[in-house]
Amino acid sequence: MGLGGRPSPDPPQTLNEEEIKALIEEGVKRLEEFNANDKFWKEEIGEWFVIRERLSNGFPELVKFTEEVIKYIEGMRRWYEEHAAKELPQLIEELRKGNVTVRRGRRSLSIVVHKKYFRFMIEKTDKKSTVVKIELRKIKYISVRMPVTADKSMVLVRMGLEMTDGYKKGKYNYASMSTANKWQALLWAWTNPGWLRLRIISINLNKKGTKTELGIVTNRKSIKQLIPQIMQRLSNEELALLTWGAILGDGSLFLVKYKSSRLRIPQIRIAAKDVNKWKELERLGFKGCEKHGFLDLRYSKARRYAKMLMEIMSPRLKRLMDLLEIKKWKTLKEFLQYKTFSHLQITIHGVAFTVQIKKVDL
Numbered sequence: 001m002g003l004g005g006r007p008s009p010d011p012p013q014t015l016n017e018e019e020i021k022a023l024i025e026e027g028v029k030r031l032e033e034f035n036a037n038d039k040f041w042k043e044e045i046g047e048w049f050v051i052r053e054r055l056s057n058g059f060p061e062l063v064k065f066t067e068e069v070i071k072y073i074e075g076m077r078r079w080y081e082e083h084a085a086k087e088l089p090q091l092i093e094e095l096r097k098g099n100v101t102v103r104r105g106r107r108s109l110s111i112v113v114h115k116k117y118f119r120f121m122i123e124k125t126d127k128k129s130t131v132v133k134i135e136l137r138k139i140k141y142i143s144v145r146m147p148v149t150a151d152k153s154m155v156l157v158r159m160g161l162e163m164t165d166g167y168k169k170g171k172y173n174y175a176s177m178s179t180a181n182k183w184q185a186l187l188w189a190w191t192n193p194g195w196l197r198l199r200i201i202s203i204n205l206n207k208k209g210t211k212t213e214l215g216i217v218t219n220r221k222s223i224k225q226l227i228p229q230i231m232q233r234l235s236n237e238e239l240a241l242l243t244w245g246a247i248l249g250d251g252s253l254f255l256v257k258y259k260s261s262r263l264r265i266p267q268i269r270i271a272a273k274d275v276n277k278w279k280e281l282e283r284l285g286f287k288g289c290e291k292h293g294f295l296d297l298r299y300s301k302a303r304r305y306a307k308m309l310m311e312i313m314s315p316r317l318k319r320l321m322d323l324l325e326i327k328k329w330k331t332l333k334e335f336l337q338y339k340t341f342s343h344l345q346i347t348i349h350g351v352a353f354t355v356q357i358k359k360v361d362l
Contacts, residue, residue, distance in 0.1 A: 030205040041077035141197040158191035160245020175222040183324040231280040266302040306335040
């Protein structure tokens with residue numbers, strides 16, 4: 001999940017008729033495209049097969065997990081075709097007639113239509129983006145057991161993931177995560193040994209493609225509220241690993257162009273609703289922006305952080321991220337290709353000139 005820009009702190013207050021009409025038109029358009037795509041489920045299963053083949057080289061526990069997911073999606077396809085698919089034409093017709101409910105959330109305004117087997121939602125977020133999804137109802141979980149691995153890095157990475165993307169589920173507050181990224185679902189499963197329950201929460205009709213969103217519930221209680229206190233007792237190396245989990249959860253990595261040159265400046269940004277909870281990251285050089293809700297790490301500090309991670313991260317975790325082809329991991333490795341440099345600036349005044357040298361360390 002990355003930070004494409006700086007979100008407004010205030011959610012939209014209302015939707016006028018033109019906005020409702022525009023959102024309905026967008027929803028109908030995406031629904032019709034999805035309804036016409038009879039290859040979606042086949043392509044979804046095919047992507048999981050590709051991942052299973054990659055993981056067969058050293059990760060048998062995740063191969064088994066992937067196989068269970070494939071069986072589950074195959075069953076879901078049959079269920080969808082027999083039940084939910086029949087309601088799509090009815091839904092499109094109701095949208096066109098304007099038979100919708102407008103619901104206001106904390107950070108969004110949504111147009112909602114309830115059906116027997118799903119809830120259709122068009123959401124206008126405070127980031128000025130439009131989210132269209134089919135939330136599936138009456139769907140059962142499946143259980144998968146993950147073995148305990150000997151990788152110590154996974155505990156810290158798991159805490160970072162839980163801090164940014166985790167939530168509590170049920171009356172026992174089980175640590176849970178929902179994601180449309182397959183690599184993120186696999187990392188969450190790998191870092192949480194024991195019994196897991198998973199199900200498809202929704203089908204997200206994105207502009208760039210349709211994705212299923214998986215919800216994964218662990219058998220352990222969430223420690224999300226305790227993690228800021230745990231950070232205080234961690235060494236810098238341990239904190240760096242936890243931070244990497246947070247970046248994988250809700251962070252972004254950039255190589256920003258430096259002025260008009262060919263140079264690229266490394267930058268890391270983590271979304272943070274409450275910057276104060278991440279105060280310990282100042283030890284690593286991060287700076288918080290409470291107004292816009294993110295933490296930032298730039299220039300040589302970002303490169304030093306990347307170098308530290310490469311030195312302390314376990315070979316098996318590195319191998320897993322290579323196999324999953326995680327873009328954030330690839331960008332982090334690219335940071336190391338850009339060395340710290342100094343820029344000399346010379347100014348000449350008049351005939352009897354003086355020289356002023358300004359050193360800017362990036």
